Amino acid sequence: MKKIVFLLMSVLMLLALAVAGCGGTKEESKEAEPVKLLRVGTEPAFAPFEFQKEGSAEFTGFDMDLIRAIGTKLGYKVEISSMGFDALIPALNSGNIDVAIAGMSITDERKKVIVFSDPYYTSGLIVMVKKDDAAIKSFNDLKGKRIAVQIGTTGANKAAEIPNAQVTAFNDNTAAAMELKNGGADAVINDSPVLKYYLQQGGSADAKIVGEVMNSEDYGIAVKKGNEKLAAEINKALAEMKQNGEYAQLYKTWFGEEKK
Structure with missing residues (x-):
C-alpha cells in the first residue's frame, strides 16, 4: 500500500512539473516584437556629409552619423x-525608402x-577655380x-543662370573637381562645406575658393508626403x-568648429 501511495505521489509531482514546464515554455516561446526598420537613402559622394572611405x-x-x-x-534599426x-525623391514616393538624407536643400x-524635417544644417553655394586662375574672382566672372556641377544640386541650378556658360553635370563632386583639375572646366559650383572639405583633403594643391558664399540654404531630412508622423518623430529626436x-559634438567632429 505504501508503495502504491508513493508511486501515485511521484506521478502527481511529475505531472505538476510538466505543467509548470509547459507554462514556462509557452511564456518563453512568445515571439519577440519585430525590430522597426528605417530605410534610408543617400548618395555617398558628398563629403563630409556622406561618403565611403577608400576600400570600405x-x-x-x-x-550618416546624424541619421543613425x-x-x-x-x-529603429537604420538600413542605408x-x-x-536624382533618384532619392522618386524612391521616397514609391515607398522604396522611408527617409532621404544627402545634404538636400x-x-x-x-x-x-516631399515633406522635410526641420533644418539641420545651413549651407550656401561657392565657386572653386584652379589655383593659378587670376581671372575668375567671383560668381560674376563666370x-x-x-x-562643372553635381547633378541635381542647387549648384547646378545656379550655374544654369549664368549667361552663355557651358554647364556640365557630373554624378558626384569628386568627378566635377577632377574635370576642373584636368582642364575640362574653368570652375566648379557646389555647396560651400563640400568644396572646403575637398580642399582640406588635398584639393588645395590644385584649386582654391573665390568670392563669397551665395544663396544661404538649409538642409533637411526628407520623407514621403503623407508620412508627417515620421517627420514629427525625426524633429523631436533632432531637437x-x-x-x-x-548635435554639437557631431558638428565639431565633422566640421572642426563649434556650431554657431
Missing part, C-alpha cells in the same frame, strides 16, 4: 542604401512633392565659362540632440 563599404559622414543617432533615439541624388519646388549636446 561603410557609409560615413555627418549625415536619430534612428537609435526612435528605436546608396543611390543617385529645402526648396519650395521639393516641398511640393559668364561664358565652362562650369533633443540639439538640446543635450549630441
Whole structure:
C-alpha cells in the first residue's frame, strides 16, 4: 500500500512539473516584437556629409552619423542604401525608402512633392577655380565659362543662370573637381562645406575658393508626403540632440568648429 501511495505521489509531482514546464515554455516561446526598420537613402559622394572611405563599404559622414543617432533615439534599426541624388525623391514616393538624407536643400519646388524635417544644417553655394586662375574672382566672372556641377544640386541650378556658360553635370563632386583639375572646366559650383572639405583633403594643391558664399540654404531630412508622423518623430529626436549636446559634438567632429 505504501508503495502504491508513493508511486501515485511521484506521478502527481511529475505531472505538476510538466505543467509548470509547459507554462514556462509557452511564456518563453512568445515571439519577440519585430525590430522597426528605417530605410534610408543617400548618395555617398558628398563629403563630409556622406561618403565611403577608400576600400570600405561603410557609409560615413555627418549625415550618416546624424541619421543613425536619430534612428537609435526612435528605436529603429537604420538600413542605408546608396543611390543617385536624382533618384532619392522618386524612391521616397514609391515607398522604396522611408527617409532621404544627402545634404538636400529645402526648396519650395521639393516641398511640393516631399515633406522635410526641420533644418539641420545651413549651407550656401561657392565657386572653386584652379589655383593659378587670376581671372575668375567671383560668381560674376563666370559668364561664358565652362562650369562643372553635381547633378541635381542647387549648384547646378545656379550655374544654369549664368549667361552663355557651358554647364556640365557630373554624378558626384569628386568627378566635377577632377574635370576642373584636368582642364575640362574653368570652375566648379557646389555647396560651400563640400568644396572646403575637398580642399582640406588635398584639393588645395590644385584649386582654391573665390568670392563669397551665395544663396544661404538649409538642409533637411526628407520623407514621403503623407508620412508627417515620421517627420514629427525625426524633429523631436533632432531637437533633443540639439538640446543635450549630441548635435554639437557631431558638428565639431565633422566640421572642426563649434556650431554657431
